[in-house]
Amino acid sequence: MDEREATATGESCLRVDAIAKVTGRARYTDDYVMAGMCYAKYVRSPIAHGYASQIDSTEARALPGVLAVFTWEDVPELPFPTAGHAWTLDPEKRDIADRYLLTRHVRHHGDAVAIVVARDELTAERAAHKVKVEWEALPVITTPEAAMAEGAVAIHEGGNVLKSSEISAGDPQSMIAAAKYQFQNHFQTPVVQHCHMEGVTSFAWMEEDQRITIVSSTQIPHLVRRIVAQALGMSWSAIRVIKPYVGGGFGNKQDVLEEPMAAFLTSRLGGIPVKVSLSREECFMATRTRHAFTIDAQLGIERDGTLKGYCMDVLSNTGAYASHGHSIAAAGGNKISYLYPRSAFGYRATTCYTNLPTAGAMRGYGAPQLIFALESLLDDAATALKLDPLDIRLRNAAQEGDINPVNKKTIYSAGLPECLRKGRELFEWDKRRAECAAQHGNLRRGVGVACFSYGSNTWPVGVEIAGARVLLNQDGFIHVQSGATEIGQGADTVFSQMVAETIGVPVNQVRVISVQDTDVTPFDPGAFGSRQSYVAAPALREAARQLREKIILHAAEMLHQSALNLTLRHGMIAMTERPEMPLISVAEVAMDAFYHPERGAQLTAEASVKTITNPPAFGCTFVDLMVDVALCKITINRILNVHDSGRILNPLLAEGQVHGGMGMGIGWSVFEEMIIDETSGLVRNPNLLDYKMPTMMDLPTLESAFVDSCEPQSAYGHKSLGEPPLISVAAAIRNAVLMATGVGINTLPLTPKRLFTEFRQAGLIEG
Template sequence: MEQREAAATGEPCMRVDAVAKATGRARYTDDYVMAGMCYARYVRSPIAHGYASKIDCTEAKALNGVLAVFTWEDVPEIPFATAGHAWTLDAGKRDVADRLLLTRHVRHYGDGVAIVVARDELTAEKAALLVKVEWEELPVITTPHAALAEDAVAIHPSGNTLKYSEIMAGDPVKVIADAEHQVSGHYQTPVIQHCHMEGVTSFAWMEEDARITIVSSTQIPHIVRRVVAQALDIAWSRIRVIKPYVGGGFGNKQDVLEEPMAAFLTLKLGGIPVKVMLSREECFTATRTRHAFTIDGQLGISRDGILKGYMLDVLSNTGAYASHGHSIAAAGGNKIPYLYPRIAFGYRATTCYTNLPSAGAMRGYGAPQVVFALEAMLDDAAAELGIDPVEIRLRNAAREGDLNPVNQKVILSAGLPECLIQGREIFEWDKRKEACQGQQGNLRRGVGVACFSYTSNTWPVGVEISGARLLLNQDGTINVQSGATEIGQGADTVFSQMVAETVGVLVSSVRVISTQDTDVTPFDPGAFASRQSYVAAPALRQAALQMREKILHHAALMLHQSAMNLTLNRGDVVLTERPNAPLLSVADIAMDAFYHPERGGQLSAEASVKTTTNPPAFGCTFVDLTVDVDLCKITINRILNMHDSGHILNPVLAEGQVHGGMGMGIGWSIFEEMIIDEKTGVVRNPNLLDYKMPTMLDLPELECGFVDTHEPQSAYGHKSLGEPPIIPVAAAIRNAVRMATGVAINTLPLTPKRLFSEFREAGLI
């Protein structure tokens, strides 16, 4: 059967940016070069905590090609926040402003005390090495428990506790104590890095009207504009941010990273273009990481597997500066009550400063850490009660009509039971589980399962707003400008499908302009919280409906018909009762609107919408693995992710998103950790050789499936998908290892050295 070109959501179509990226025509930040571009290089701290007591820049300034050297004495004394959150009018809810452009008081290995600007990169690097700094060292704190000790040195004037919060629904302590069976555990997750292919890079110059333009690889161009202006104490409108193609971010670029410095340098140097580009080593030490969590959990359950309540006590390590800070720990607690909602729920979280590299947003935003603990406890309960792990989850899984126990919101779409049922059949769970019984040898096989829930934006914690603008071109194509940011996740493609479906044209007739420019692009906070397709959809739909109405109105003028009798079908105007008999093409209408001597004009439409709904997505991971006990090695034989993300907008893109998340989840589970010296705070593996991130050859075949539900609060029936695939992977792998070996390992990652210590303690080796 001949496949027709896509004209709606739910239909597979090729990514709109596929050819540009595959052929190398897509232009990223580093592809843009300006005449007279100068380059900056930081002078960074070789210690994790202390003061720069003396600095000598004489030799660096004397080097031929050096334009300037700036130290902490030269930057504005304006603390600013870097987290990529929408601004709030409530001062008490704003991100913590604890960072300066350069600092004398260094708080992590690699903190910046000075910066050199030179005519070329090599000269800048040489000059940075010539800056002499004398250091006054302070005690280094790398763990939350050390940070919270009574005699701990204060990392910030406010102390080492960033924030504490708790969420309570019912009386979880009493409910757990009264339950027929209790499970408890202590869980730890590691510091890891995002390792996006494109590093952190930006450059800035000053326009003739003293406005500063910044080109940056960022997930949040409109937020960058605001934060840069705040850091430099200038009007927001004096900053313009341009975002070209982005080579991955995964949350690291949901922080405002080097853009304020680039703007400061061009401001100080008379407007010349200055580029601030970090090396891969600097990305490890001076950008952001995933928060390490320490979690103590308790769970109460009946003997027949009905969950009564659970409580999690979380200690989150935010590192040297707040960045997203306590938002990560708080979000982890807010996203999971949807999962098993018919319970008493308790969640207490403390976030503290340490002398580690700053932690920030990373795919999953606290949920992978929290789900790891919850799903480990539930699996341990299933084993102790003799209940099948899939069955115990089916007995407790969210269903349509359930209430979130914390916010009392009704769950209007919940495909988690179907994910478990269909996944169990596709995965052949019963057969595989049976094969894991009674093992005694060196090679031991296990199967595991874990579930998740995850919301579709940040409401009501954050303001959710998105804008869209549509312009009809002379040839009948439609240009779409959206503040929502394409960073590789496929947003531009599904936006094209949304507009095409609503207007009534083919996807090939819609062009989403991927390069954002804050001077002209409608406002949207950016790409984070798995929000883009959900929050951008209402604005795109409203604008598309306006465009459709204008096209039909003009067609009615041309045809001397009532617009009520007309409709659009795949780019043609037809009579409603004769949909297969084209009367005019959209191109015909566009030409008439532009060039008829009397009627018409360029047809355009614009909308900006605030979203106040936030439905949860659900899903689960099944894994079959083999543990080599002697070699302390895990081999994944099969892994399957099942998702309820509502109506799937593009099946091919959705599969790609899930595969990417699964790969990251496997990396977090059994490969990746930043090795940081506990005494000195020095990062020992800040590169892609020593940091063991899995490649394609290290991953098994990745499988996924979707339960197609319809979310009634959504403009196109869909829910979040970007972050969820990573969330349950680690817990499923941990649970499979427990089934295979009988050893419950509650500390990630499950590397050979971790398995060795756990197996030796358990007496297996």
């Protein structure tokens, strides 16, 4: 019984939810309603740091339709973490629990001191405005440097430094010093927001058995369950989380955001359904952002471009609360360590609290910031040494058989050299590079390239576990339950393909149950770390393999054949020797299994599998752009990402992932920035009008390509692809601007304002 006869992964098939989504029939959290649902609105801080010295909710409570006002005095004294990490048995490794549902000590602009519940949303909003708060201001800290300064006011009791960590592989300082050339530079990345289409929304009610059910737009239903239980001091399974379709998360919904509050409110209001839905403004100020990193990078390189060693010293700004805290800075160092594994690598990172909105997980999880620094510095070296930036990368890039210097894991599939070669050809790198030589005048053209590496899950930092259950229906359709979540990335489609391939049925005979329900859905931490397709695959494949075996065994009984003589392809049972002559269909087997009076039973299978491998994906971005020096404006002529993500499970969806990531990468590189007043900590542009997220009109044609690759440790040969497409975009753009103008800009985003500052400083323009 070879369970992979029928190929399904590797083919492009339409998203299983494509029609549902374009027809508007797919149901998201806000499409669910409940009788008697009430609405909550926060009373938020207008200052970035201080105390609420007095609060008066009399007027708010008096408003008709208001059910209750809760303040910091009413919430449980149970600090809880919000980061969407699987639990760990090691108390040292657990996320920092620095949150209460409401706080008197406000730590960022928009921090919440009270919440109003009313019969309708407008009344809640109006009542929230009627809550009178007197504020007592504290000094505002907006940078890690200020946070660590002598005498800085403590934002949290334990001080302003969350954690520091260090990696040292192969004695980097000595290697850098011993190299012929040394380069170093200082890099700075901005605070940006995920800007998922669907906002942050959830509602909760108390079940008949005093348990609390929460419907939420989340990436991590099973983790929401645990964290809500922690926040309310309940037993974990007393919380039930349902996850409908999700309109994007990008890491923001890898935090537990408003679910604990929704649960708290219903628990205090006799179990009525209460919804906590944030406005876009609130999403900006009071959910999560991408960490701003300050990076001091240095490298040592030989004349021929051999990278001997590189070091990065990072200050990470996590804002007002820990959320994922230091793990983003720490993880970033691990994720990029596959890129140039033959070089020594040093990495130091410190994460600090400041009075900025809280930073959390965002696509790339620390890697984009570090890759921006590393790949920019490498181009500084290439420029100085007059080496082709592509050649320098080819020389140093990871190859099969290399060993990651940090974790000592062997790299079994390393398609990065192939990505660079394929990109060189597709992008016509050499021709374009020649065309761009010696640019002058106002319009200057440049090309750039940058690489990245990225793991396929969180192992060994986090436990990697996934579960899947498959059921054969009477009509031959197969239902799949998985704790891994569809959040817009196409997980359900790829999972359908995996199961179809392994069982041996057409893809359209497989139906993934997209809604997770933690009461019954197999356990899986959720969608993050680009982990899902890699970690869910062994569970899906094992469950599917078992079901295939059961189908064949039952068919054998029906056909009076040894199961060894039978195979299953394209939904039909056939003799292994005569696969072209189908005997009976899976549906016929199912009907007999269900309804034969004596033999058989319902055919189902379930598997829960832990993963202890974590192969890296690789890739690179090529950019060709024009800089209008006078207008300080960048126009991208062409942009191409080339990826090694192992076997590509669905080229159509993979292309979509890459395009999405590239667009987000361009946003981070050129357009987006939360403008936060350095003195007051106030957020100046918390809306989609003032926050300049690129639209389709602002983006060039996005091109993508993949290299042939197959990861041997992977259930279907694949590796991560969710986050990678974003990672190398910024450095490639920055490097192209360097080539075009000779100016290496080390602070993102490359907005006209930034370019103006840098070009003036470089003497390109006067002012």
